[in-house]
Amino acid sequence: MFMIESMDSQARFENSEAKAAIVRSLTNSPLWNIDSVVVEEDSITAEGWAILDQNSLSRSVFLVNGHIFDVVENSLQRDDIGRLFWHTPGSEKSGFRCIFNNWKDQLGQIELLEFTLGDRKSRHPYNLAHNIYYHVDQSAPLPPPELRARVHGSRHEASFFLEGSSNFEKARIAIQKYSKKDYRDFNRILDWGCGCGRLTRHFSSIAKRTEITGVDIDDESVDWCSQNLGFGEFQPISTEPPTGFPNNRFDLIIGVSIFTHLREEDQLAWLEELCRIAEKDAIIAVTTNGPTTIYRSGNFELLQNLVLGSGFLDIGASSDLVDVLADQTYYRNSYHLHRYIRTRWSQYFEIIEIVSGCIGNSQDLVIMRKR
Numbered sequence: 514m515f516m517i518e519s520m521d522s523q524a525r526f527e528n529s530e531a532k533a534a535i536v537r538s539l540t541n542s543p544l545w546n547i548d549s550v551v552v553e554e555d556s557i558t559a560e561g562w563a564i565l566d567q568n569s570l571s572r573s574v575f576l577v578n579g580h581i582f583d584v585v586e587n588s589l590q591r592d593d594i595g596r597l598f599w600h601t602p603g604s605e606k607s608g609f610r611c612i613f614n615n616w617k618d619q620l621g622q623i624e625l626l627e628f629t630l631g632d633r634k635s636r637h638p639y640n641l642a643h644n645i646y647y648h649v650d651q652s653a654p655l656p657p658p659e660l661r662a663r664v665h666g667s668r669h670e671a672s673f674f675l676e677g678s679s680n681f682e683k684a685r686i687a688i689q690k691y692s693k694k695d696y697r698d699f700n701r702i703l704d705w706g707c708g709c710g711r712l713t714r715h716f717s718s719i720a721k722r723t724e725i726t727g728v729d730i731d732d733e734s735v736d737w738c739s740q741n742l743g744f745g746e747f748q749p750i751s752t753e754p755p756t757g758f759p760n761n762r763f764d765l766i767i768g769v770s771i772f773t774h775l776r777e778e779d780q781l782a783w784l785e786e787l788c789r790i791a792e793k794d795a796i797i798a799v800t801t802n803g804p805t806t807i808y809r810s811g812n813f814e815l816l817q818n819l820v821l822g823s824g825f826l827d828i829g830a831s832s833d834l835v836d837v838l839a840d841q842t843y844y845r846n847s848y849h850l851h852r853y854i855r856t857r858w859s860q861y862f863e864i865i866e867i868v869s870g871c872i873g874n875s876q877d878l879v880i881m882r883k884r
Contacts, residue, residue, distance in 0.1 A: 532813040533600035539808035539816070542640040543569055545630045546874045549671035550647045552626075557616050562594045562607040563630055574633040575611045578620055582611040599811050624649055625682065642871045646682035647675055648715060654741040656709035660734050663833060664708035664770070673711060676873060680769055681715040683871050684798055684878065688765070691865045691880045692796045696765070699723055699796075703758075705768040705787070709734040710742050712769055720744035726763070728756065731837050752779075752843050754786035761792040768799040769872060774833075774844050777825055784861040791883045797862055801849040803877040805870030815848065824853025854879055 545563035557577060565573055575582050588606040595605025628645040631638040638644055651674050655661075658668035665673050689695050696702065697719045704713045707727030716725045725745035729735050730752050738747040750756050766787055772780050787797055807816050819826040826848045834844045851867050858864060862881035871878040 536600040536808060536811060536813055536816065539804040540870065542643070543573070543630065544805070544808065544870070544874060545643065547628055547645050547675060549669075550626065550628075550675050551671065552616075552647075552649055555615060555617075557613040557626065559611045559628055561609060562591050563609055564594075564598060564601055564604055564607055566603060572633055573639075574631060574636065575609065576629040576631065576636060577611075577613050577616075578623065578627050579629075579636065580613065580619055583614045584610075584612040586610040597809060597811050640870075642683070642687070642868050643874050644683075645675070645874070646679045648678040648681075653714045653717065656734070656737055656741075660709040660731075660737055661711075663731060663734065663837065664711050666833065677711040677715060680712050680872055684712075684767055684769075687866070687868050687871060687878050687880055688796055688798055692882070694796070697722060699765040701763045702726070702765045702767070703728065703763040703790070705766055705799075706730075706771040707735070707738060707747065710738045712767070713738065713745060714742055717742070717744045731834065733837070752838070752840070754782050756786060756790060758790045760789055762790045764792050764795045766791055766795065766797045766799075768797075770800055770876065772799055772849070773802045773847055773876065774831055775847055776827055776843075776845055777847075779843075780847070781857070784858060788861045788883060793883055795883045797879075797881040797883065799879050799881075800872045800876040801854065801879060802847065802875075803849055803851065803867075803869065805877065806875045807848065808870075809875055819848050819850060824850035825857075849877075851877070 543563060543565050545561060547559050547561035549560050551558045559577070570587060575585055587609050589608030589610060590606060591608040592605055594607045598604035626647040626649060628647070629638045630643070655670065661673050662668050665676060685696055696716070701724045702716065704725070704727040707713045707729050708731060710727065713725065713727045727735070727738055727745055727747045728750045730750060732749045735747045735749045738745070775783065791797060815826065815828060828846045828848070830842050831844045831846050835841060838844060854867060855864050858879070858881070863884055865880040865882055868878040868880065870876070
């Protein structure tokens, strides 16, 4: 429980250090992320940021598939991170660049890279849910920049590849841990809110044994997936349920960055619809903006309003789909506390686990089961 949850509803925090301490309390392990991975014939380069104080920095190590990088440049200037993490001294020097040479000699013809920030002595990750993954084979078709920007917030190719790979593997690991089933053990998988296939593209390897379906409110993105990701079925859907799927259709439903953009009444309507189209004992894995997302934003007022309210907070319209939706007020920026999810969403599903800051090392991953 973070400190602000114990505050009286009339309390006010005027002291900036008190606010900073409360925001810092939202995570209990060093937070980090990789912005890009470049795999070349003789080297792997990873660049990103890590929030580490000087003591933690000396005890920490960056790893790729359990191997220490050959070259590590730490404490690189990152003014953008310093502005976001105003609450953490030294965050403007959080950048890093790591190089692993002659990787094929040590890793072989490996398909998946796993990046870890952990303890130098034990080589254990500080937080296993914050490991980052990258599929070496990125030969699948690349969506055009304008479609990438709608789901990714950026036209940057390298980060689009990385985020899709990592989200796919992080969700797989969490689903397997809490349901004892891998992707290939499911019969019919729905990527609810597939966009231009940032996540869906990685299901191609199991499509011969598992039926893959993607849906989205962005018709242009759905059309691109239909034309370029031939292993799946892709359909446009309305912003309002129901979908055209029959009852009990899917045994796994994944939704990344959907409940992060819905009003409360819309999210409840979609929870009811997901329950209808999920078969008994189906697994539903969706993401929400929670404490780690707020920690990364550094927005104390947002946190205060969320905690002192119902545990759900809609802070206004998002411009991400401004060129897609006629209703410019539909797509929101929404936040959830875990207590709200466990109370309200349990009316629709069994809440198995909420994995904090799992997806993108920011959003929470909510693992649920249909009763």
